[in-house]
Amino acid sequence: MVNAAKPTSRPLSPHLQVYRLPLAAVLSITHRITGMGLSLGLLLLTWWLTSAAYGPDTYDMALGYIASPLGMLVLLGFSVALFFHLCNGIRHLFWDAGRNFEISQTKRGNIYVIIGTIVLTAAAWLLALA
Amino acid sequence: MLAANNLRSPLGRARGLGSAKEGLHHWWAQRLTALALVPLAVWFVAGIVHLATGGEPYEAFMAWIANPCNATLMILFLGVAFHHAQLGMQVVYEDYISCQSWRTAAIVLTKFAAYGFAALGIVSTLICCFGG
Structure with a gap:
């Protein structure tokens, strides 16, 4: 036991303040954050369906909120979250099947997920606003 | 040394003895x-895009949800998505809430809320289909 009494002050792992997260780690935590956000999105979906069940007046009121600038911004956020969680979730299913664990495959997957999210979001909004 | 319970397979003896016990x-x-949710989410987005582009909002929505396929898929989407959401929230709580009682309370509340809102969404869908 050399230097047993000397206190050590090594950084504990994972030391997030000084550790530059790899892109895969950023996407991983984003998967969790978008998942939690989309859980709130389900409440919005339920509110929308319930407003329709109550009748045309409540439905028009609900759509009024959704079609407002703030509502559209929220909707844009939910759509990005949905497409990201969808793309990254498909990647997780491949990992769960024991595939694509090589670093080169993971790096390629990062790019596919990001491009997929952008393309799907843009396509949905272009089609919706056309 | 060979007791009767050694007739259990190695897998049978090992099950449930890991650190997690269950899961x-x-x-x-x-x-x-x-x-x-992969196909259901694609259908859902396609539905929203369809509704965003079509006519009088309320009439367009009621015509869309009255379609038996759309109504069925909406009910499936609500059930599966809320189930998936509460499973995911549970994992997040288990990772980040260290206090046992707060963690259990958060998990139970989330499960109750998820199934409550799922039921509300499904009932609302049925009312839209069959008329209130």
């Missing part, structure tokens, strides 16, 4: 709901 069902349910 296979949770893991499997999360993956199955994820798989089901």
